[in-house]
Amino acid sequence: MTRLDRAEALRLLGSVSLGRIVFTERALPAVRPVNHVMDGGDIIVRLHDGASLAAIVAPTNASGVVVAYEADVIDPVSHLGWSVVVTGYARRVTDEGLLARYAEQLIPWAACPPMNGALRIRPDLVTGARLTV
């Protein structure tokens, strides 16, 4: 196992479109698969109506909520691949122009409600590992 430096870990994160956002919901650990895009070193994920995350990170909460974000590409047989975990504050994207751009970049999930919000996760702590033989 080789530890990845921050730059390489974020590069790998940007090479995929799917990850899992980890947060606390009514004092319990919670996790949801979402898709993401990178923007200037931040991770952008979509929200939709009714999502518990939308309630947890209210648009009026300027200080944000600490979340973790994980992505990996791991071969199920050989177990080779990589894994990256980012921890940082998630805040609502409030700029309408940015929201419109992200809505185009973030491919909607099949049969999901339309996106009507987005979160920006600022990576404070970045850890990653490449799983090698």
Add this chain to the structure above:
Amino acid sequence: MTRLDRAEALRLLGSVSLGRIVFTERALPAVRPVNHVMDGGDIIVRLHDGASLAAIVAPTNASGVVVAYEADVIDPVSHLGWSVVVTGYARRVTDEGLLARYAEQLIPWAACPPMNGALRIRPDLVTGARLTV
């Protein structure tokens, strides 16, 4: 998006060997990819020396620690597939015979320290969705 019932969600979880365990570490959300096997409806994941999870779920902690466990198979292009999230108490496996059996079943990660412990997660809450067109 189709909601999965508990039985179907656990069946899908058992059809893969890789997931992500979600827990709280020093009041922050934390997540690690791990491999798992199912045993009698419980999820078994491996621990190794130095893992933060090993410290968080001490062998003496009989009541356990609440964690979430997520697995998914989602096509990165079409976004079709499924996702399952289990929430429940994780406890150390203390039976030596069971530990030896799980050590055989849980394929070690590449270049990881040898397994010297395992967690049993009892699925209290099971949610799952199949992402369809």
